[in-house]
Amino acid sequence: MLRIGLTGGIAAGKSAVARRFAELGAVLVDADVLARAAVEPGSEGLRAVVSAFGPGILDTDGALDRPALGRLVFADAAARERLNAVVHPRVRAAAAALIDGAPEDAVVVEDIPLLVETGQASRFHLVVVVDAPDALRIERMVERRGMERGEAERRIAAQASREDRLRAADAVIVNDRGVDELLAATDGVWRTRIVPFRDNLAERRPADGRATRPTTGLAGTSGLTNRVRGKLDAVLPPGCSVDPDEVPVDVPDEARAVDAQASLRVTVPRAGDVGAASDAVAGAGFPRDERAAGHGGGPSTALHRAADPAIDVTVTVGPETTPA
Numbered sequence: 001m002l003r004i005g006l007t008g009g010i011a012a013g014k015s016a017v018a019r020r021f022a023e024l025g026a027v028l029v030d031a032d033v034l035a036r037a038a039v040e041p042g043s044e045g046l047r048a049v050v051s052a053f054g055p056g057i058l059d060t061d062g063a064l065d066r067p068a069l070g071r072l073v074f075a076d077a078a079a080r081e082r083l084n085a086v087v088h089p090r091v092r093a094a095a096a097a098l099i100d101g102a103p104e105d106a107v108v109v110e111d112i113p114l115l116v117e118t119g120q121a122s123r124f125h126l127v128v129v130v131d132a133p134d135a136l137r138i139e140r141m142v143e144r145r146g147m148e149r150g151e152a153e154r155r156i157a158a159q160a161s162r163e164d165r166l167r168a169a170d171a172v173i174v175n176d177r178g179v180d181e182l183l184a185a186t187d188g189v190w191r192t193r194i195v196p197f198r199d200n201l202a203e204r205r206p207a208d209g210r211a212t213r214p215t216t217g218l219a220g221t222s223g224l225t226n227r228v229r230g231k232l233d234a235v236l237p238p239g240c241s242v243d244p245d246e247v248p249v250d251v252p253d254e255a256r257a258v259d260a261q262a263s264l265r266v267t268v269p270r271a272g273d274v275g276a277a278s279d280a281v282a283g284a285g286f287p288r289d290e291r292a293a294g295h296g297g298g299p300s301t302a303l304h305r306a307a308d309p310a311i312d313v314t315v316t317v318g319p320e321t322t323p324a
Contacts (some may be wrong), residue, residue: 002107002198003099003123007115008130009162010155011137011145013175013182017130018111020186026109027102029095038090039064048086053079074158088118105202107194116160121168122230125285126197126308128189129169132176134162167223171310196309197285204287206305225262228313232266235280239269245316260310266317278302278317286315 006021008014022028038045041063050058053072059065073080095110102108109128112120121127132140134156141152166172171189175182200207225244232242245263268277282288286304301318 001099001102001104002194002201003125004107004109004194005115005120005124005127006109006111006130007113007127007165007168008175009132009134009137009159009165010113011140011152012130012132014111014113014130016179016182017128017173017175017186018109020183021107021109021190024187024190026107027098029098029108029110031091031095031110031112031114034091034094035087037094038087045086045090049083052082052086074154077158080158084114084118105198107198114159116165116168121227122234124170125201125231126194127168127170127227128173129165129171130173130175131162131166131169132174136176168227170227170308193308193310197307200287200307200309201285204282205307206287206289206291207307207309224260224311224313225264228262228264228315231284232264232281232286232315235284236266237268237272237276237280239272240277241267243267245314261312263314264316266315268317268319270320272319274300274302274317274319278304281315281317286313289314 004021004026006014006018008017018028018030037043039049040046041061046064049064049069053069057065057069057072069083073083099108099110110124112118115121115127137156138149138152141147141155142149147155171193173182173185173189175185196207229242236242243265245265266277266281268274278288281302281304285307287307289303289305301316304315304317306313
């Protein structure tokens with residue numbers, strides 16, 4: 001199963017991308033839909049929200065007055081935290097149930113507006129960010145949603161910055177033109193990156209390093225090593241450490257400029273299980289490279305490479321060495 005975290009700031013176009021992914025065959029887990037269900041009339045979630053904010057956030061029918069609650073939480077960071085503490089655990093539980101029911105070879109796209117804010121990037125094989133300049137997003141909210149400019153600016157300020165989202169991105173879909181261009185870019189990312197990634201993961205094989213890397217959907221913006229380290233740290237058994245490998249990936253200098261290459265080493269403590277650590281690395285999107293058998297650096301090490309065709313990442317898993 002290929003797990004994708006989809007995010008983007010308000011009015012960036014994320015919902016259109018999510019719908020397109022679903023049309024292309026993804027299992028879509030929409031956090032907004034689940035969040036609405038979590039606070040339906042009569043639900044435990046709604047009772048918890050009323051307890052946190054008072055009955056003034058209910059409309060005359062006893063349902064959640066979303067505009068009133070929105071004005072409150074977007075203006076107050078502490079209020080947002082209280083709301084998130086009520087809603088997020090319920091959304092995550094509902095999402096887990098949907099994912100558990102998905103086919104093993106599925107592409108599961110979790111549409112999460114606050115993915116970066118809630119620190120969830122490391123749990124996905126691929127984080128896709130739909131990006132647009134802040135000024136353009138403000139214009140969209142004013143012109144298409146009838147929002148006051150000041151309110152639009154406050155909504156943007158209440159979310160993660162554009163820079164923070166791009167820093168977490170494994171792939172970026174730029175939405176600074178029209179809908180047709182956005183959908184074409186989404187189709188390109190699906191065809192040239194997501195489908196090969198899914199197939200490689202299902203077959204437990206690294207991407208073919210000799211193949212031409214996809215040009216649609218930027219391979220993240222920067223910090224590839226840190227992003228990979230986060231994904232590995234999230235799944236490795238306790239006691240393992242992840243560090244940049246001292247031996248760099250053998251790629252031309254000009255290719256390094258795109259920040260699509262990295263080499264890391266996972267060190268397993270002496271009492272640990274190298275095989276379990278290797279399985280965890282494979283599950284995170286870096287299958288063992290059977291073509292490189294004997295080149296792991298020792299009889300008890302394993303060499304892994306990325307299943308994602310857009311990057312060239314090597315992960316060596318081996319035991320902690322005893323100082324001489």
